[in-house]
Amino acid sequence: MSDEDPDGPLWRRLLLNRFVLVPGAIAAAILAWNIYVASHDNGIVEGLVVDPKGEPVAGASVALWVLNFTTYVEHAHTRTSADGRFRFDGNASHNIQLAAEKPGVGRSARVPVRLYFKAQDATLSEPLRLAGG
Amino acid sequence: MHRYPRWPIHLTLLGVSFVMLVPFYWVLKTSVSGENIFAYPPSVIPKNPHLFYYVDVWYYIPFARYFLNSVIVSFLCVAANVVFNAMAGYALTRGFAGKSLVLMLFLSCMMVPFQATIIPAYLMTGRLGLLDSHLGLALPQMSTIVCIFVFKASFDAVPRSLIDAAKIDGLSEWRIVWRVMMPLAKAAIATNVILGFIWSWNNFLWPLIVTRSADMQTLPLGLARFLSYQEDTTGALYAFCIMVLAPGILLFLLAQKEFIRGLTSGATKG
Numbered sequence: 052m053s054d055e056d057p058d059g060p061l062w063r064r065l066l067l068n069r070f071v072l073v074p075g076a077i078a079a080a081i082l083a084w085n086i087y088v089a090s091h092d093n094g095i096v097e098g099l100v101v102d103p104k105g106e107p108v109a110g111a112s113v114a115l116w117v118l119n120f121t122t123y124v125e126h127a128h129t130r131t132s133a134d135g136r137f138r139f140d141g142n143a144s145h146n147i148q149l150a151a152e153k154p155g156v157g158r159s160a161r162v163p164v165r166l167y168f169k170a171q172d173a174t175l176s177e178p179l180r181l182a183g184g
Numbered sequence: 185m186h187r188y189p190r191w192p193i194h195l196t197l198l199g200v201s202f203v204m205l206v207p208f209y210w211v212l213k214t215s216v217s218g219e220n221i222f223a224y225p226p227s228v229i230p231k232n233p234h235l236f237y238y239v240d241v242w243y244y245i246p247f248a249r250y251f252l253n254s255v256i257v258s259f260l261c262v263a264a265n266v267v268f269n270a271m272a273g274y275a276l277t278r279g280f281a282g283k284s285l286v287l288m289l290f291l292s293c294m295m296v297p298f299q300a301t302i303i304p305a306y307l308m309t310g311r312l313g314l315l316d317s318h319l320g321l322a323l324p325q326m327s328t329i330v331c332i333f334v335f336k337a338s339f340d341a342v343p344r345s346l347i348d349a350a351k352i353d354g355l356s357e358w359r360i361v362w363r364v365m366m367p368l369a370k371a372a373i374a375t376n377v378i379l380g381f382i383w384s385w386n387n388f389l390w391p392l393i394v395t396r397s398a399d400m401q402t403l404p405l406g407l408a409r410f411l412s413y414q415e416d417t418t419g420a421l422y423a424f425c426i427m428v429l430a431p432g433i434l435l436f437l438l439a440q441k442e443f444i445r446g447l448t449s450g451a452t453k454g
Contacts (some may be wrong), residue, residue, distance in 0.1 A: 165236040
């Protein structure tokens, strides 16, 4: 529809034009994004730790580093459960690293995890794989 | 039917468009890939593109605060430009003693670079108590001579009989400007909005001088601050550039038809 249709009703000409629709669409996208952020910012980071054979490792120590401006500092520790899963609560950063270690089994490489906003809930797509034990 | 084949001019335009758009594409590509701009051979398609550099920019500096400052200052500039330039443009379409002198003064003032007027502008802003404020940031750009002439050209195209009819109907000069002339000058208004917005949005020197607190800085100053914070931030730096450029490009794309019409109005008058 043309936004310059001189025959259309006034409300239509005022509302249905690109100067209203485009900012309106942007505002709607921002609102939707903020709603999504508000419902997914619990700071939960979850994942799985496996040994070199791919079996879950219970009792492994998992460390979480957060970016402190230019360097990463160790922020929290946890241990994996019997099924090899771990969970951090209250991560407030958007740029973190994770690593796991268990004496006798080995240690994983430090895995960077990038998030789209601070405290975003995240589940690792790949398990932390221990090696070199 | 066209007398000459049109493909050569289309081909030329395509080439020119390509040359002009490549830098924008390169900035966009680097902002999502972070590739070193000196890498050889350069990759045209970004490898593993992601948006995390934009996230970094958002959190490294108070981007939202700078963005808000830029929006407020640009809004003040745009609103003031439309009002003041329309008033000045209308006055220049009327006959009054010394009109030629005023026109000559305006044209000659266009040749004075802004850098030459910074010290008096700073002293005046300081005397008004507007340093480190949004109004102080917007003040020197609240009216621009180029935009006054855009309004003048647009108002000159309005038939004199229309203004006379409005006067016979009892409208004051003020109401003639806002009720008769402005609705007929949409292209000039769009040109004022776009030019006022882009000039204030991209302004670096004046905000650098007039701001004192970090909270009053605008996006161009934030860009400079960002550069001083980080050393190896190719991707984030380019993401920042995109975030600064995007509002201006969007506004131009929205109003480009009126913008071109506003700039060319009066150019073909006999």
